[in-house]
Amino acid sequence: MSWWRHAVIYQVYVWSFADSDGDGIGDLQGVRSRLPYLRDLGVDAVWLNPFYPSPQADNGYDVADYRDVDPRFGTLADADALLRDAHALGLRVIIDLVPNHTSSEHPWFREALAAAPGSPERGRYLFRDGRGDEPPNNWMSNFGGRAWTRVPDGQWYLHLFAPEQPDLDWTTTDVREEFHSILRFWLDRGVDGFRIDVAHGLAKDPQMRDVDAGQASHPHWDVDEVHDVYRGWRRVLDGYPGDRVFVGEIWVQTVDRLALYLRPDELHTAFNFAFLTADFSAPALRQAVDDSMRALERVGAPPTWVLSNHDVVRHVTRYGGGELGLRRARAAALLMLALPGSAYLYQGEELGLPEVEDLPDAVRRDPVFHRSGGAELGRDGCRVPLPWSDASPSLGFGPGEATWLPQPAAWKSLTVERQTTDPGSILNLYRAALARRRDLPDAGLTWIPTTGDMLAFRRGPGFLCIVNVGDDAAPVPDPVLDEARSASLVLHSDPRASGEVLPGGSAAWYAHSDRDGGLAG
Template sequence: MRYDVTDKQWWDDAVFYQIYIRSFADASGDGSGDLMGIKSRLPYLKGLGIDALWITPFYASPQADGGYDVADPRTVDPLYGDLAAFDAMLAEAKRLGLRVTVDVVPNHSSDQHEWFQAALKAAPGSPERDRYIFRDAHDGVLPNNWPAVFGGPAWERTADGQVYLHLFAPEQPDINWDNPEAATDLDRTLRFWLDRGVDGFRIDVAHGMAKPAGLPDLPTLDAAGNVPDGAIDFRWDNDAVHSIHRGIRRTMDDYPDTVTVGEVWVTDRTRLALYLRPDELHMSFNFRLAEAAWAPDELRVAIDESIKTVDGTGTPTCWVLSNHDISRHATRYGGGKTGRARARAAALLQLALPGTPFIYQGDELGLEDVHVPDDALRDPTWERSGHTERGRDGCRVPIPWAGSAAPYGFSTTSRTWLPMPEGWGQRSVEQQEADPASHLRLYRTALAIRRSRNAFGDRSLRWLDGPDGLIAFARSDGMVCALNLTGGPVDIPAGTVLLSSTPPQNGKLPNDAAIWVDPGA
């Protein structure tokens, strides 16, 4: 299987590392990660074998949704430092040869943004309100039946009786992209950070900015008022969104060698491919692999469909196993010893595939979700769901660096913004550095092999035959990746073993294990 190749760009086979800034490293000692914390850990990321960073929002924000409620996209929130700290972090990353991409959030703003505060003070029908999506609620009836992602209706009342649209939390009013000021302001934001030297952007909710004309009711909601899987959902992926992305691309083209990657939750691969036309996104996340169960048929279909999505677009496939919005894959794959073994195997699968892998901080440590006490939960889903859904905090707990007790080198205070669990000392970077069989050393070895072999710059994959339950493919130089989900041991492909997620037993590959083999070595 092969897809078209254009002139190679640096991101075509780069390994990205997602930094959830509040939980990565705290240099100030306040219990929250920050920009100087990132700077202090850049040598670790360089040594791991990372090529590029994606840093989640560090802009001025009331933190109603982990910084994705942006009050000013062109300044740094004091929680994370200041512009001088950002510039110092970026300069150090450049010195080490690391690319830096940052988040932009064009679908909505914080309710503390100066635009929204002006809108609340202005009259209905005013230019200030036209920057958002305000409507009348006649006799208290909402304009439509849309639910918000975090629970409850997607409309919030104002003091004068109007309502405004928020597809996420009430503190995140949706911007009206029919108003030309939206594009003008985003262009200003993009250029602000590009001029400072960033290498590109991850675009939050890249399928959501454009709303359908007339804001029609959704035809199908379940008993809880949510949209069932597979039902028509007018809230997302409207055709007008593509003109927005073409505008973003025009800005990016003024800064050669910079990249955009869209967070596009669209399952239909034909629809998803539209975002990858030559004048739109450089890359788009494809979440098929992250959504697949630990089952051979689901994983193989996810890989096939992901590659077919980019076929002919000239863009690489983005491979994701975990991020700040979904449960960590070690937990999804069963948790405990089983989940961690499967996560090791999944790492070799992800890193052997053609395209661009994104590693979420802590993936390389084999971290699982943490049970955060009820009184410590921060995710807006917890309150909006009436305490029925715990939200995403479990995958956002600060990562352990060293030591045997909290805060495990993450901070100088044990009062971290989300509490860290007992027993994480054995999972820390310090402990895993010293263990040749650790999750961390597996990732470091895999990334070193990946960097040393020309095949990883090639966009081809050839499926190999094998027993039911074995996923096996070869790269262009012949290197074979095999993942055993047969339920029992299988023969190892002929050749020299480069790396195995679990040591072979009696010359065979155990179940729930993956292996890289060089047939010609």
């Protein structure tokens, strides 16, 4: 079976993972130094957010050169060394690819600005004439404001995000061939796969029609022509040995639309945002699981579960914050890691980190914050540098005192160092769950009838997962209890759990143990 069908992949936000030189910004050498931590945590692979040369208008998602490393993060030699170290530790490496747009400092866009309307240089981007003094249509940027910026000769260019991120025109041969070359550049260096940013956004309605009020689908998202792009990419990837993988960031209306991207000649996997956005309730979580597995089974793709990432509020906070949010986050971790398929962990979720909601305005970098005039706080709150230890004023993040975003004082109690010595910490819960997950039966999921706030399922004959998403302790329902009595309670998210009662907001794994202590089945 391909490794990515069941892998646990850890997302490293390079800015905020580990700083080797004391400048307050994470870097590739810092990531290298912490790879043993990731191996010991029990993950199978690492996904690195963009580390390419960039003006950093959107923290690296505005790429000026797809074949090098930003000096803030190190050098190309550092990237090569990171790949070697990771592979030596048994970790695979996935890197971020940003194909919807480049930086406005990319050589291609500079050439486009210097060229005339209708030129091949402008043809690589989406330049259009306006409607008098108005832009070509009423499209809005995801970061607030118009999605069009006017250049001195009167034309407008499209940017679905910040003006510093002009959208590429994927109908042009230049663009398609360039990205085939970029894929080969990194595959030749040994990367194991690519996470594709805004994978649903590359194709646009060629007529550039206005968006009508209440319109369900958008003329620049999930346009069918995008699938031809990924068929070309898949042919490139399939020419390399080693079971390389694509994972798409794909926000679409339904899981059935998502499944279209995962047909056998396109992408391998995609993030399951239906699960991420589901309420912490039994009906919502079960529907997210059922819908996803049904749709993806039809195309032979595995589900890929995720609870947090660098673009959303951390789930400890989404689930209520404080002790309630942490308790629910612990339960959600056991639920996610018990499901068939692969899972993505966002750095710091294994520490139970909450969203930092009180950052000073002066330190915020997210263009969402600035383009909305502060009306939207943006995503900086989930990107605060990790607390590793008491070794420095930056909580072990680096040798210096400063961090590019300030760490809350309360995080001193959440460091890796402190949690490692606490048997009941969420870090040790993740370590235990990831170790046991390797022995889970290679089987699908069968729900066991429950009522109220309980969810329960089995995988094969040897494993049960039970979750109480309610606020109050509840007895394990009789149909579940009958099966659980023949197994052992091997892992729980709440120490108050027993074989027959689950506290509110908790989860438990039951298993038949073989003589070596693993899970049967």
